[in-house]
Amino acid sequence: MIGAVGVVFGDIGTSPLYAMREALSHVRGGAAEPAVLGVVSLIVWALILIVTVKYVIFVLRADNRGEGGTLALMALAQRALGYRSVFIFVLGVFGAALFYGDGVITPAISVLSAVEGLRDAPGLGHAVDPFVLPGAAAVLVALFLVQSRGTAHVGALFGPIMVVWFLAIAGLGLMHVLQNPGVLLALSPHWGVRLLLENGVLGFVILGSVFLAVTGAEALYADIGHFGKAPIRAAWLVLAFPCLVLNYLGQGAAVLAEPSAQANPFFRMIPEVAYWPMLLLATAATVIASQAVITGAFSVTQQAVQLGLLPRIDIKRTSETVAGQIFVPQVNVFLLVGVLFLLITFRTSSAMASAYGIAVTATMVITVLLLFVIARRCWKWPLAGTLALVAPLLALDVTFLGANSLKIHEGGWFPLALGGGLVLLMWTWSKGTRILAAKTRRDSLPLADLIESLSARPPRRVSGTAVFLTSDPTVAPVALMHNLKHNKVLHEKNVILTVVVSDAPRVPEADRVAIEPLTADFKRVRLTYGFMENPNVPKALSLCRRQGLKFDIMSTSFFLGRRSVVASAKEGMPPWQDKLFIFLLRNAANPTDFYRIPPGRVVEMGTQVTI
Numbered sequence: 235m236i237g238a239v240g241v242v243f244g245d246i247g248t249s250p251l252y253a254m255r256e257a258l259s260h261v262r263g264g265a266a267e268p269a270v271l272g273v274v275s276l277i278v279w280a281l282i283l284i285v286t287v288k289y290v291i292f293v294l295r296a297d298n299r300g301e302g303g304t305l306a307l308m309a310l311a312q313r314a315l316g317y318r319s320v321f322i323f324v325l326g327v328f329g330a331a332l333f334y335g336d337g338v339i340t341p342a343i344s345v346l347s348a349v350e351g352l353r354d355a356p357g358l359g360h361a362v363d364p365f366v367l368p369g370a371a372a373v374l375v376a377l378f379l380v381q382s383r384g385t386a387h388v389g390a391l392f393g394p395i396m397v398v399w400f401l402a403i404a405g406l407g408l409m410h411v412l413q414n415p416g417v418l419l420a421l422s423p424h425w426g427v428r429l430l431l432e433n434g435v436l437g438f439v440i441l442g443s444v445f446l447a448v449t450g451a452e453a454l455y456a457d458i459g460h461f462g463k464a465p466i467r468a469a470w471l472v473l474a475f476p477c478l479v480l481n482y483l484g485q486g487a488a489v490l491a492e493p494s495a496q497a498n499p500f501f502r503m504i505p506e507v508a509y510w511p512m513l514l515l516a517t518a519a520t521v522i523a524s525q526a527v528i529t530g531a532f533s534v535t536q537q538a539v540q541l542g543l544l545p546r547i548d549i550k551r552t553s554e555t556v557a558g559q560i561f562v563p564q565v566n567v568f569l570l571v572g573v574l575f576l577l578i579t580f581r582t583s584s585a586m587a588s589a590y591g592i593a594v595t596a597t598m599v600i601t602v603l604l605l606f607v608i609a610r611r612c613w614k615w616p617l618a619g620t621l622a623l624v625a626p627l628l629a630l631d632v633t634f635l636g637a638n639s640l641k642i643h644e645g646g647w648f649p650l651a652l653g654g655g656l657v658l659l660m661w662t663w664s665k666g667t668r669i670l671a672a673k674t675r676r677d678s679l680p681l682a683d684l685i686e687s688l689s690a691r692p693p694r695r696v697s698g699t700a701v702f703l704t705s706d707p708t709v710a711p712v713a714l715m716h717n718l719k720h721n722k723v724l725h726e727k728n729v730i731l732t733v734v735v736s737d738a739p740r741v742p743e744a745d746r747v748a749i750e751p752l753t754a755d756f757k758r759v760r761l762t763y764g765f766m767e768n769p770n771v772p773k774a775l776s777l778c779r780r781q782g783l784k785f786d787i788m789s790t791s792f793f794l795g796r797r798s799v800v801a802s803a804k805e806g807m808p809p810w811q812d813k814l815f816i817f818l819l820r821n822a823a824n825p826t827d828f829y830r831i832p833p834g835r836v837v838e839m840g841t842q843v844t845i
Contacts, residue, residue: 244523245450265493272429302458304329314611335649338572341524384552407484589645666815712795
């Protein structure tokens with residue numbers, strides 16, 4: 235449970251640094267009692283309805299064999315339908331792309347909010363203004379630079395630190411609630427409803443800021459695979475939720491006692507004697523929250539590559555003993571550039587708050603739509619019962635999405651533009667690979683026909699085993715055809731190898747390898763991996779011994795076909811999209827490295843394909 239607190243609740247656990255402040259800044263008479271009670275009420279009930287009811291009670295049930303997240307939910311929905319649904323596929327692509335928009339903003343706004351606490355430090359004030367932005371940038375740059383070393387060694391500290399954080403913010407809140415117990419009236423939802431009605435259209439803007447308190451809710455679902463549903467539920471209900479509620483009530487009490495505290499209620503509620511320890515603890519908590527988002531981005535990238543939404547990317551394991559410890563250099567650089575861009579562009583966490591929220595609300599809407607499919611097809615719920623669950627949740631999410639859409643011109647455009655660019659990349663790669671596969675299939679000879687012709691006119695034979703990697707095991711691999719055409723030889727043993735990605739997160743070792751004998755010389759081998767796994771072809775082939783197919787790696791050659799793709803003006807995608815696909819294809823990770831094949835055993839043979 236402690237581990238779940240450290241990673242799962244890092245984002246939502248640091249939201250008290252800015253959520254209350256931003257909501258009060260939009261309310262008429264922000265320090266008046268009805269306004270303060272209304273804001274606190276809205277935040278508390280958002281935590282109850284969105285996090286507790288929607289995610290903890292319902293969404294956590296929809297796991298894909300222990301894994302969560304938009305892509306895992308998409309794969310589960312596709313499997314539940316029994317066919318490839320374009321609508322479900324599009325939802326998954328948009329959800330994955332929008333996650334990166336959130337992944338860039340979370341580190342920037344959380345760390346900057348903590349460092350901005352220097353302005354309220356005793357004896358400093360606005361004299362530290364020139365150092366706030368560089369200080370936040372330094373913390374973030376350092377965080378991204380250490381990613382290549384992994385977090386296996388320091389990850390054990392994340393849970394205890396966040397437990398201390400939650401207890402500390404709860405203690406601060408309780409201290410102020412005892413001084414002004416009248417703030418407990420905010421637990422009644424009528425204060426929030428009254429605030430929205432009195433503020434009219436401005437109430438929508440207030441809702442957009444209130445949503446900042448629950449932006450980390452999606453992380454609860456995404457991290458099922460690391461911790462399990464029971465520890466996440468226990469950690470939320472026993473620790474995180476009550477501590478957050480106490481802190482928000484305490485912030486409200488602090489503002490009621492001292493109206494000027496609404497400028498930065500979290501740091502204004504800290505006693506002077508505890509200020510510096512709390513500032514350091516807040517900074518540590520925001521670093522942990524940022525680490526959780528970065529790790530999540532690496533994990534989503536791995537899933538997207540395996541599901542065919544992105545080209546092969548260099549994915550490095552940073553720990554041989556801890557599952558899920560991976561590092562993706564390209565994504566790390568991408569996130570760092572995005573974070574620094576946000577710091578330079580928005581400069582304050584208040585300005586950055588305008589960019590925060592819309593990507594998360596859109597992802598939440600996608601989650602509810604996919605949940606409808608799961609409830610109907612997997613849980614076998616009747617239509618009436620499914621609508622009774624989904625309709626209120628969807629209405630709530632759409633309301634918050636509408637509220638956050640009002641912030642598009644102030645900064646919400648950034649995650650949408652970022653997500654839109656990634657949707658374009660995923661769409662181009664997915665469509666391009668389908669066109670390339672269809673083109674290759676049309677131009678290729680069926681494998682059965684080739685084997686028959688080789689039996690009639692056998693070529694010169696050489697000793698050893700040849701493994702031909704191909705995405706379509708029914709046609710003759712390009713590398714095999716070129717080996718026969720140019721080298722005019724056929725190996726003693728020939729394996730047509732296909733690597734398949736399942737819609738399950740992981741595949742048991744017993745189901746990894748499937749062997750189909752074709753002739754005495756040819757065998758078709760299929761290796762199946764889950765979308766959360768990294769392929770390792772030599773290791774998987776060693777499992778073939780159990781099925782009677784022995785491999786000696788020193789006498790085995792791996793033949794890979796390398797395609798040189800040329801754009802066609804008359805067919806395929808538009809010219810600009812063809813060029814983008816070719817760029818992605820040329821910059822994809824080397825299959826030798828991606829599949830962990832010994833470089834000294836690889837023979838590459840190229841061919842040109844026009845799409």
